[in-house]
Amino acid sequence: MKTPTEQSILEATWQAPAGPIGWLKTVNQTNIGKRYIVTAFVFFLLAGVLALLMRIQLSSPENNFLSPKVYNQIFTVHGITMMFLFAIPILEGIAIYLVPLMIGTRDLCFPRLSAYSYFVYLIGGVFLWVTFLMGHGPDAGWFNYVPLASKEFSTGIGIDIYVTVITFIEISALATALELIATILKFRTPGMTLARIPPFVWSILIMSFMVVFAMPGVIVGSLLLALDRLIQTSFFVHQNGGDPLLWQHLFWWFGHPDVYIAFIPATGIVSSIIPTFCGRPLYGHKAVISSIVLIGVISFGLWVHHMFATGIPLHASSFFSAASALIAIPSGIQIFCWVATIWLGKPIFKTAFLFCLGFIATFLLGGLTGFMIAIVPFDLQVHDSYFIVAHLHYVLIGGVLFPIMAGFYYWWPKFTGKMLSERFGKLSFWLIFIGFHLTFFPMHRLGFLGMPRRIYTYFEELNWTDLNLLSSIGSYILGFGFFLTLINAIRSYFKGKVSGDNPWGGTTLEWATKSPAPSCNFYYFPRVENLNPLVDQQPLPKAVDGVRNDIREVITTHIETAEPHAVIELPGPTIWPFWTAVFSAIAFIGSIFHPFWFVVGFFLTFIGVTGWLWVRKPWN
């Protein structure tokens, strides 16, 4: 260990600037990560409120609580917020915070890019919600099918806002993904070979590669749609030789992997938590990693299963049907490994672990219904019915949100240095678990009874009333469960018990430093000798000497062997990523109202990037 003075120099070097202007200048990964998590959680609560409003509307037949116009905006904004403003950003936020800690480095490799991607995300999300609350929300669903979303059938600015927000999130997600890939491959602490990367970091690496391959689909799609709407090109207009199905292909090329982009990091969280609470390493580490790689690859061959009802040829649908069923194999292997870890260990039932168990049970059901709808004739009956609503919420809440909640309870001490109340946590878990199944299980049957998705009302004769009421009651129990966790977090933040550095006995590097992590993450670069360095490597040996304290220096290592390569200096705080984000917002948001703003924003962005990259004189 270094002497306290050296530590304080190091901390001062990496310290984020203070004050409101300093807030805009901050580039540290721990700060940006926390901002992502808090912002995404706020969006989650907002979208959750929308879901509760929809459940009031559907709780009785021919209800007049919401008008169809408002209902359509609500379900659209609910979908967009949950997918684009919550699921992906919160996982990116967790990754931004934890990945450098887990691989033993001091920051992400492009700190200013993380600040930029956060501001872009924030502006995009706030813009969507402000316009929605002013009554201009998009109303063609998060999938935004043309021609309904074309200028002819959606004349307002709602769809333009959709296209803009999607573009924002694409930029933000792509920037973060590239940064995470580069960081994971080049910034691992000496000794952390590929085989010693923790499962969560692996899952983030795969997620990031998936983002890089999937996002271009929707980037092209939303660009073409923007052109169709703004300057009357006809990419999707069949009268002029375009094709409405092209949008569906482009959208689902992204949209299906998107589900796995959220799901894979979630399994990474589960693979980090289960071993800790079972008191032993993850069973079948290699099998788990291979499985998530496989899921990542296969998920790009499934997109047409969203389009079985469009009348595609039998051979094509057979291929996508088989590919969709195939995903059961790697998922099954992962579940096997988690169950095996539990068998081999001695489980301790903390809240985070309960959420993992809730995840296994719920995701399993969602996966099984997913297998059912891979079978084409069955899918043609339940497609776009409430059976699908049930299925997708089992997969996304069970498969993604439960792990996020587990991660929240598990890493909260890491983020804040405080403990959450276990009593509140367990109560919250049971309310969420029971509320969830009460809300979504009846929807399977509603689908069987012929209830289509996205309808704002229904007639009593259709026999859907009781199940809808049950579902609505469940949704309030579910909502209350999340509310309890919110209370728990606020309480803990102000007067929670101090947690200590490693309250759960975690074995990966993020627990090797102080909780909450100091500005520099680690006081020295540790040398990692195995997969769980904290088990038999205490205290962690120092890997290298001579990294400077007074500037933001980090070491880079070899991609495969993680032997030290070079020392590089990371850029420090600056206001320019913020301005660049504002300028790109002027370009994209302005173009909704007049194409002129795009030109203005373009040149302003150019100035922003120049300021961002301005070379400082070395003696400063």
Added chain:
Amino acid sequence: MLKIFIFLFFSTLASCSGVQSIFTPATEETKNIVTIWWVLFGVCLFVFLTVITLLLIGLFRNASINEDKNLLKYLYIATTLTVILLIGTLVLSHQLSPRQNDANKGSPPSFKVEITGFQWWWRIRYFTMNNELLFETANEITIPKEVNVRFELLAGDVIHSFWVPKLAGKIDMIPGRVNTLNIRALEEGIFRGQCAEFCGVQHANMSFSVHVVSASQFKSWKNHQMKPAVSAKRYSRGRRIFAEAGCIKCHSIRNEFERAEIKAPDLTHLGSRKTLAALSLPNNLGHLSAWVTDPQNIKPGNLMPASKLNSKDLLSLLEYLESLK
């Protein structure tokens, strides 16, 4: 918890009555789909119970296993079993899949039905097999029992999806494409269907019905539909109002009024239809009056403007329309 869960699961499956339930099928295809569901359900229930049982045993047993290697064997077994179940189920369901091509049992039909989805109603046209138009109607389809009827599905504006759960799985209606569907109903009755692809503000109220009748009933229905509508002389005032109030911009009545633009249903035999506004209302004078005077209250956002007729004119108009049997 698990018990409640399993109870819920079974109660979900039991008693599947409902106007649009997929569990009371009326064609061979949909019957096969129910069989496929039971196969899928069996396989999935087996997998679910196995995993949950193993998980629970793992959580609550006292002794712990130290040897990792034994488990590897089980990993192989589990994976092999998964693969076998997957392939088995895929093959089986493929065998049971509806085959549109060899459903040519029964007498060959002399007509086909073209259905075009519009925001938010269904245009229905009957053609001979040589593409000669027989007649047009809206929202209510009538077909004979045990005849393999060919449906051609089109979209007039945005994407819609044609779904009658008891007769067939859904097929999308996509602008610029023609999708086809063959239905051979085995039972007589009225089968409700609904648009299954989100199509705008009134997606929820875009329903239709398929009336399956005997061959002779169908013949007389068809002959009746092919005749133009006749209304008695005493309704001539209503007929004049229909023209003057602007109804004819969007609605047509065969041999009488031709609409300028196809945006709303043909009303030739309106009086003989059972429902109004794509199954939103039962068809009678009172409901028709409510619909004509304030359509935006019944289907907010639909394309029909409210009429501003005085009560005397309104009554004449309604009586005229209802007389179009």
